[in-house]
Amino acid sequence: MEGMNETEANNTTVTVIPVSPRMRSLFDINYNLGVIYVLIITLLSITGVAGNSAILYVMKKELQVKGLARLLMINMALADLFVTGIANPMCIIGAFTGMHIMRWGSWLCISVASLCLTACICVFFNIVNITVNRWILICFTNAYDKIYNKTSIIVLCVACWLIGFGVEVPNFIGWGDHTFDEKTHQCTWDRNADRSYTVLVTAGFITVPLVLILFCNMSMIKRIWDVKRNIHGYKASYSKSVIATLKTMILLNLYLKEEQRQVLHTVEKLTIIQSPNDVIKFWLMRGFSGC
Template sequence: MPISNLMQVGGNNSMINETNSSDPHSSLENVCNRTELRPVAIYLPPLLETNLSLALLYIVLMSILMVLGTFGNFLIILISTINNTFNKAGKAFMVNLAIADLCVAGVADPMCILGVVKGATFFDDKLEFCHFIASMCLTACFCAFLSLTMLTINRCFYVCHNTFYQKFYSRITVGLLCITCWIIAFLFEFPNFVGWGDHTFDKKNHQCIWDRTASLSYSLFVSVCLIGGPLVVMAICNIRIVLEIWQKKKSIYELDSDGHYSSLKVWNETVRTSKTLFVIFTLFMMCWTPYAVVIAIDIGDKLSMETHLFVTMVAHTHSSLNFTIYFISNPRFRRSVLGLLRCRCIRVVKGPVSQSSESAERKTLGMVVNSISL
């Protein structure tokens, strides 16, 4: 049976009678004895055919998120890679988060649009591809949760326990933690391959995704542990950071002699970074809490298609927001990005640049990297 739109109607096996009419004189009893049973197939058209206005709105919004998320996360990764700026632990976690968000915005989001346009029949002969998209999307989301949690914990130790921070967060340790995030994320998704959960084309989400109705225990595990757990940890860390900043604020002019911070400038940068991280956490909570609640309470699949479509789209929105947060909240980062783009445009128009121009471009890249405070 295809994953899509060939669904059995009424109970477990809805059937119709098909009689053999080769003998026109057969009795009613013989007709009944020759009755054969066949499942009824029902075609479920794509959303674009059944609800044009809703489909167009969804396509427009998802297209904006796709472009914004792909461009923004790719730019973060590109700048960090060019300059090899992994000396600060927070930046490594930020890049890991950007890679996970890029998988969602650049791969999963286009498949969501395709599902709305083509419907489940498009994936009937592409089951492995559908399972891959569903697995990749959930793994990337879990990795984003873990990376953001690691980033918040890193910032908490930097602000509240700076001595421990300097000893623990080496390049090797941070690299291993980033790789571990991906391994753990896949292990959390792997139960969908072995029966504790499943992958499917969800007729209400109109996309290839994990089957939220396959197992109540796994759905609760995703909702409470994999989404709720990181939220609790990040909330605790942000509270600790706010309290520490509030205490240090009283003696802000003595920071130059404080063993934890080298200068007042570093402290001001730490405060600004912590505020940005708190905004990222707040938006993460706003995007993923509705989805966590819906999958936990609707294991029977009773809620409307619009509800599931909306909360899933909002959850995917978070993968496109982090770059925007930096661009809006950090004037230095905004100026540096615009300078980088302007520099690239000039290079394309004028051809190869001189050595002095190349030095200026490197300087611009350095400004961008320095402006990414995490």
């Protein structure tokens, strides 16, 4: 019996259940990749928080920074702080924990994913507003004051947040969903939940505004180059006119000097006139000599 029990014990097999990559951290999957990923996200977070904080500080302290566009800058900086100050650090935590982050509560992952998508869309549309604002100022200067005022700028700022929330709402009503992304190891909106929703977000709320940004920037560059070329043309014509004026002034100066010399010569001759006959002889000589 003891021999049989020993044999059975030796023949016992242990089944190893593979652990899903979602349950493993990025460091367990690829340590070097995890280090690089965390370093990059950390650098982006620090840079983003510092940069956006500097924008808010400058807008508050430097009174010479005026204009309606400053409100758009403040709105963009606030939205981007949510991304760089909250969403990015959660990406770092996700790289260390993997799917185990869900043990803290699914509400945490859903909250981070919702905040990330909403803030990212808000930042993106703020960039669109700032670009269009500069485009109208540079290319349609006369129409700028008719379009932009304090009320319209506030409406645009609020609209950026409403668009961000509007893009996120379908994830709560069954059209889309939230998930822990296996590739990026972060909580985000589920791109595979519904293809139509994914197409709407990527095409309607990312691609189309991106095309608008590119169009506005290209138009501004063209406008700047046209103005620069006109300035160079004006400078060339101005230089020619200055040179022509200088030549005229030089010739006029020479002419006046010659006239002055002729007058002095005439006065000298008048001083030797002693009688009426001398006057007649003088004018006859002047007429024939041309001096």
